[in-house]
Amino acid sequence: MIQEATFEFLRKLEVNNNREWFLENKNEYEIAKANFVDFCEEVLEMLKVIEPSFANTQIKDCIFRINRDIRFAKDKRPYKNNLSAGFGAGGRNSGKIDYYFQLQNGETMIGAGMWQPSSENLAKFRQELDYNPEVLKGIIDTPKFKDAYPIVHGEKLKRAPKNYSEDHPEIELLKHKELFFVKKFSNEKVKQKDFLKQLFYHLEVIKPYIDYLNELFYN
DSSP states (O other): OOOHHHHHHHHHHHHOOSHHHHHHTHHHHHHHHHHHHHHHHHHHHHHHHHOGGGTTOOGGGTBOOSBOOOTTOSOOOSBOSEEEEEESTTSTTOSSOOEEEEEETTTEEEEEEEOSOOHHHHHHHHHHHHHOHHHHHHHHTSHHHHHHOOOOBSOBOSSOOTTOOTTOTTHHHHTBSOEEEEEEEOHHHHTSTTHHHHHHHHHHHHHHHHHHHHHHHHO
């Protein structure tokens, strides 16, 4: 269960995002991180039931560092304002479409889908959508999916992509350069005793879309 103290640390970090403060409050960070890791371990164990390829995945390989890579960034704040994890076979660097979980004050979320795909994978996605639109639509247009993830996210072209006509029946989906889904949770929801159950429900709902993309891109 996520503790209020974990949110309190993240709130403080938002307004004290510098190395000196962080080092002075390292103990608070370690407590918050331990709470987050313990919760994520429960998530991982539940995912292993529905994702056999996760069987040997260890939680330490799922957790992202809190340090930001600022080498080429205009924003020089050294730390993320969140704690995050990527759940895939072997951890956060599976190389496939994974489940993403981010704990942040007022912005806790889970997400998954086609985000910043390679040009090759985007071409595969559009070709499959052109030939067999009913497969994807049979996943993301179901009432259960739409209720859990009502908004389609991702960068989108204003006009039809090359080799596709503006009057294509699936033109709005074909315009997507990314297509992913996000579910956000309030701090109050996250601190509820049944949050793990709520979170896992949404991961189960999005699983067919993850499977669809991984089958399309990597098999």
